Amino acid sequence: MASAAEQLAANLNFGAFAKATELKKRLWFTLGVLIVYRIGTYIPVPGIDASVMAELVRTHGGGILGMFDMFTGGALGRMTVFALNIMPYISAAIIMQLMTAASPTLEQLKKEGEQGRKKINQYTRYLTVVIAAVQAYGIAVGLESITGTLGPAVAEPGLFFRFSAVVTLVGGTIFLMWLGEQITARGVGNGISLIIFSGIVANLPSALAATLELGRTGAISTFVLLFLLVMAVVVTGAVVFVERAQRRIIVQYPKRQVGNRMFGGDSTHLPLKINTAGVIPAIFASALLLLPVTIAGFSAEGGPEWLQPITAALAHGQPLYMILYAAMIVFFAFFYTAVVFNPTETADNLKKYGGFIPGIRPGQNTAEYFDYVLTRLTTVGAIYLVAVCLLPEFLISRYAVPFYFGGTSLLIIVIVTIDTVAQIQSHLIAHQYEGLIKKARLRGARK
Incomplete structure (x- = not known):
């Protein structure tokens, strides 16, 4: 049976929006x-x-x-x-x-x-x-x-x-x-x-116009333009699916007796996202890899002599660039996830309030279980980030597609859109709850 929040979310309409x-x-x-x-x-x-x-x-x-x-x-x-x-x-x-x-x-x-x-x-x-x-x-x-x-x-x-x-x-x-x-x-x-x-x-319209101009002049074939469009739709769908995906860990709270009444015994879940680090790994990896290219580009001689072969190897589409880019994304995905989620602290908070995971002992065992689950989720999330970020890199290097069609920009656009829509829905749900409460009070006053 759907919860009240789910029922309200399913009934969101323009009429409710107009009244909010x-x-x-x-x-x-x-x-x-x-x-x-x-x-x-x-x-x-x-x-x-x-x-x-x-x-x-x-x-x-x-x-x-x-x-x-x-x-x-x-x-x-x-x-x-x-x-x-x-x-x-x-x-x-x-x-x-x-x-x-x-x-x-x-x-x-x-x-x-x-x-x-x-x-x-x-x-x-x-x-x-x-x-x-x-x-x-x-x-x-x-x-x-x-x-x-x-x-x-x-x-x-x-x-x-x-x-x-x-x-x-x-x-x-x-x-x-x-x-x-x-x-x-x-x-x-x-x-x-x-x-x-x-x-x-x-700046997306101007970037799109520049890409279409490449197609008009013959720099990009019509087939490639269609492939770009299909790929953008597919990758966007994949990003939405993964960003909304969760691993829900069941948390049980024991019953306790206060006087003649029993309290507690509820169960809830702790949601863990597949991509806890968000877009941070892609931004960090891009900035670090593009730094030597930028330093060399600002110099009229192409930078120091030892920097020139590194710059050539780190150009878009080069094997070394792709390998290092993927490795840095994986590293920062694990590193940033470890910073924002502390399994030991979470396990201690659960133990403090009497919560436990069925089949897992509270305390250190719970922390190890969180670490076990989070490591596997982050592995999947890192692979997803690498796939989303590397595929556009081939297009940027091969067809000179603007940065606006890169994996980092796509991740930011989709993730922020999902979060903003969720915020709007929560405001609508709160407004509908307020309306229900007011109606209940009016009926109670009439009685």
Whole structure:
């Protein structure tokens, strides 16, 4: 028999959506914030020649510059106030998660509940400012040394330009961080993810047009274009299936007697996702592998002599690149899963509240069982990530398909869409529950 929540979810319709005024306010607020973000991606940093920056992105678009320009929705290529986007905050959040796992002080702070979480969030913001400042200064210094065919990238290099560029770029990142928090609190949730999502989606039409232009000029055959379309649909379906898949571990709570009444005896489940690490392994692996290619590309001589063979071997589609890419994805999948899920801590919490897994002794045995299940789930999840990320890499290297059709961007789009739809459904279900409660109260008052 379906639960009440499942019945409500099955009966969601446009009529219920029209009556959910709170949800509509949240959607309009989210849309307004994303429009503000997109406007900011066209406000340039003072003192930079936009035409030289556009030429730079076209020249070095196959390296890490092209990948991060994709995440920023073109803001990096135009060198606008949101050129760093929200990436420093994501880096800071990941570093704080790693430090929490390594530092007993931070780990204890994490266990203090809401107060400890606020403190860790505050440290994350401070670290975001530091990372953004370092990246902004590096970009400012790097731009001063760049001269394209149209002239220098910076009209008046010097200390004042570096200061103004750092203040502008760091301010843009902090503002985006604040916007993301506002979407999470007053919108439909997942604020940081939605900002990255909107940046990628905003440039999808131009990327699609560029791909179709390759077909029109004969660079890509009609058969290949059809294959790309079919592959995109199939891979999207596979991503949705795997991201929604769960391994549900039954958790039983014993009965207890209080006076003459019996309480407890309920059973629930602990859901474990196949891909616990999400899209983080793909982002980390791409960034590390594309770094030497980008360093070599910025140098007129192709970089140091020892770097040139490495750069050639790490080009898209090369066997070494594919092998290292797959190995790094697998490594980061296991590493990040170990950071975000602690089997021992979960087993201790279950034991503390009297929960147990049928057939498994509480405590250490339960922790070992969690580790056993999670290791096998992560193996499947890592293989899935490798398959999704490597297949588009062949197309990018073989047919010069834009980064927007890569596995990383596809994962971000699908995962964020699934999470956002789930948030909207939860708001609709809550609204329908409120309506049922109000009707019940009115009937009770009449009686």
